[in-house]
Amino acid sequence: MEMIVKVTSATPAAPLSDLLRLPLGLDIWEVKPDHLILRAPEAPIERLTQMGYGVEPMQPVAEHLSAFATAEAIAGYHSAETLEQDLRQLAESHPEIAELREIGRSVENRPIWALRIGDRKGSQDKLLFMGCHHAREWIAVEVPFRLARELVEQAADPKIAGWLSTGEIWVAPMVNPDGHEHCRTRERLWRKNRRRNPDGSIGVDPNRNYGYMWGTLNVPTSSQVPSDETYVGPRAFSEPETRAVRDLVAREMFRGVVTYHSYSQLILYPWGYTDKPVIDSQDREGMIGLANQMRDLMKGVHGVVYTAQQSSALYPTAGDTTDWTYGEYGIPSFTIELRPKSHLEGGFILPPSQIEPTWEENRPAAFRFIEQLLEPAAG
Numbered sequence: 001m002e003m004i005v006k007v008t009s010a011t012p013a014a015p016l017s018d019l020l021r022l023p024l025g026l027d028i029w030e031v032k033p034d035h036l037i038l039r040a041p042e043a044p045i046e047r048l049t050q051m052g053y054g055v056e057p058m059q060p061v062a063e064h065l066s067a068f069a070t071a072e073a074i075a076g077y078h079s080a081e082t083l084e085q086d087l088r089q090l091a092e093s094h095p096e097i098a099e100l101r102e103i104g105r106s107v108e109n110r111p112i113w114a115l116r117i118g119d120r121k122g123s124q125d126k127l128l129f130m131g132c133h134h135a136r137e138w139i140a141v142e143v144p145f146r147l148a149r150e151l152v153e154q155a156a157d158p159k160i161a162g163w164l165s166t167g168e169i170w171v172a173p174m175v176n177p178d179g180h181e182h183c184r185t186r187e188r189l190w191r192k193n194r195r196r197n198p199d200g201s202i203g204v205d206p207n208r209n210y211g212y213m214w215g216t217l218n219v220p221t222s223s224q225v226p227s228d229e230t231y232v233g234p235r236a237f238s239e240p241e242t243r244a245v246r247d248l249v250a251r252e253m254f255r256g257v258v259t260y261h262s263y264s265q266l267i268l269y270p271w272g273y274t275d276k277p278v279i280d281s282q283d284r285e286g287m288i289g290l291a292n293q294m295r296d297l298m299k300g301v302h303g304v305v306y307t308a309q310q311s312s313a314l315y316p317t318a319g320d321t322t323d324w325t326y327g328e329y330g331i332p333s334f335t336i337e338l339r340p341k342s343h344l345e346g347g348f349i350l351p352p353s354q355i356e357p358t359w360e361e362n363r364p365a366a367f368r369f370i371e372q373l374l375e376p377a378a379g
């Protein structure tokens with residue numbers, strides 16, 4: 001039976017940090033200083049016990065699903081189709097500032113959409129917000145969608161009008177539509193895209209497939225084993241979803257990128273591939289400062305605590321989005337892990353009653369990011 005388990009270090013000979021460095025094929029959900037939460041079938045769980053780890057079963061996965069993946073929970077979120085309809089409606093009702101662009105197609109030929117928001121004069125100052133590289137992280141569609149909707153519908157607000165007259169904000173809320181659709185209709189905990197791998201397994205992790213330091217790790221959180229949840233793919237940019245983002249970023253030359261994920265309530269900045277900090281002190285201090293400001297703004301709304309930290313402090317990843325956008329283009333780049341804090345609150349299956357509060361607390365953080373990077377005086 002597949003279980004959600006809590007893993008602790010039972011002996012100094014088997015430290016938790018080793019688990020994040022050995023290729024064991026685990027689906028790691030949470031990384032805390034003294035324990036990990038992961039999903040695994042029985043065989044790997046037995047192996048962990050044999051290796052000297054403390055393994056505490058928390059809940060059968062089926063029970064977690066029946067508690068959280070209710071019909072109401074599914075109905076509260078966008079599908080690929082309803083997202084397209086809503087983005088199209090925003091563009092068609094505000095053609096002077098919004099334009100729907102297909103930036104590429106998925107493995108299964110679904111369009112990947114971005115809404116370009118800004119007046120039509122053309123601008124050098126552009127920002128990119130993305131969501132849902134990982135299929136099961138549905139709240140990561142809803143937050144960037146609501147950002148796009150607010151920018152379009154409140155475009156008369158003086159602050160937003162200022163941004164849209166001098167800059168452009170691009171929002172691509174669902175980078176992995178195939179995975180999302182599979183997750184919505186078949187396997188609620190599906191993570192990767194829907195690539196058919198040569199060994200018969202399905203899926204490449206799009207957030208390990210970008211071309212900066214790609215493939216330099218082989219660990220549970222960045223794996224070279226095709227059947228693993230974090231499979232990096234056969235080569236950098238092997239997937240049409242990451243190529244769509246690559247080509248968009250190369251063409252538009254954004255000044256900054258935010259990519260939404262869930263869960264754990266974190267604001268992550270590069271690097272992911274190494275524990276070493278970013279060398280350029282101005283870049284490093286700029287990203288840390290902005291991450292801390294976003295954290296404080298988030299907390300100010302509902303008192304919910306997000307933690308700002310270097311990405312590798314969560315776990316090692318090579319080939320993620322923000323290592324690439326910072327490593328290749330030197331632009332401020334953040335991965336925001338949204339609500340909830342733990343699997344006990346639903347984990348990847350955030351109750352729909354939390355969509356609006358999650359957006360409300362992320363709104364001022366996204367606005368601060370935009371202000372900082374689009375208003376030259378503030379920058």
Ligand SMILES: [Zn+2]
Nearest residue numbers: 134137261262
């Ligand atoms: Zn994710």
